[in-house]
Amino acid sequence: MPSTDRPLRKLGFLTIGLFDPAQPARGHESTLEIIELGERLGFDSAWLRHRHxxxxxxxPVAVLAAASQRTRRIELGTAVTPLGWENPLRLAEDLATVDVLSGGRLNPGVSVGPPMHYEQVRAALYPDTADEEDFSYERVRxxxxxxxGKPASDFSGTEGFEEFSQVVQPHSPGLGRRLWYGGASLGSARWAGEHGMNFLTSSVxxxxxxxxxxxxAAIQLALIREFRDRHPDGAAARVSQGLVVIPTDSASPRQRATYEAYAARRLPRTSAPQGPGRLLFAPDLVGTSQEIAxxxxxxxxxQEVDEVAFALPFTFEHEDYVQILTDMATRLGPALGWKPAA
Incomplete structure (x- = not known):
């Protein structure tokens, strides 16, 4: 097995949390069970995607609030929250609340830009301000x-029986150091570094x-180096990589065939940039833990990171995720120099 000067320090996973619209509770429960399993297996973090x-x-913030009460150690993140759908003040309140409930384990990841299919949702999302909304980096700032902890209001003090604060309450002091930006361009990497955030780089x-x-790999490496060049912490600035990784060590023949077919269907999009955004996708990694390592x-x-949040495929069954996570924690992680959390 090859060696590296930077052994894997943090192993995490990312899930989309799909559900049957006829039985949405079961899908959400499955996600919570997967997070609980991740903690038992020693994973350092579990991340949820937004699907509006x-x-x-x-x-995800609501689901992570539930997860915070069913776990004790594993870090909980969003990868990522598209801020075009959010009011920053209200989101700050929700994030701080869940961080307090979790004992300081929340790792919110965010991105900017117009909401997907904005022309179709703008009337419902921003009926009075659709043309004035700012979807730039100013929203994340x-x-x-x-x-x-900067003031949200110029009023504080007592009014009747109520006490008012100028800053978001509850205030969770460590949360500001655990904010991540999910970026795919040099501009995003540069902005995140200059503003002291952590950086999430995915399979796109x-x-x-x-x-x-x-x-x-070369493009992603350039993003990581640009981010760290601009960050006050330099080479120590936190970066997490999120490729789609599917170990098959303990998979059944049916599971292996499913995984290989899934990756094969998605492979053509990796040969050239896709769409007007010129997005380039990484191939999914399927195989034994030794092959993936x-x-x-x-x-x-x-080679430049010591944290990962490997993405789980979108459309698999609950038992498939159990097998994949178990192989990640017991075989792939140790092959990458990782040790499970106590």
């Missing part, structure tokens, strides 16, 4: 300021050059 107007978790990056060949050790961006 889809059959996936639309309110407002969230940062509010979470970090934005192609910089107009013509190929396109090297996903060897591919990761050869990955230029993986």
């Amino acid at each position: 107007l889809q059959y996936g978790i639309s309110s 407002r969230l940062l300021d509010l979470v970090r 990056v934005r192609a910089q050059q107009p013509d190929g060949p396109w090297d996903f 060897e591919r990761l050790y050869e990955h230029a961006a993986f």
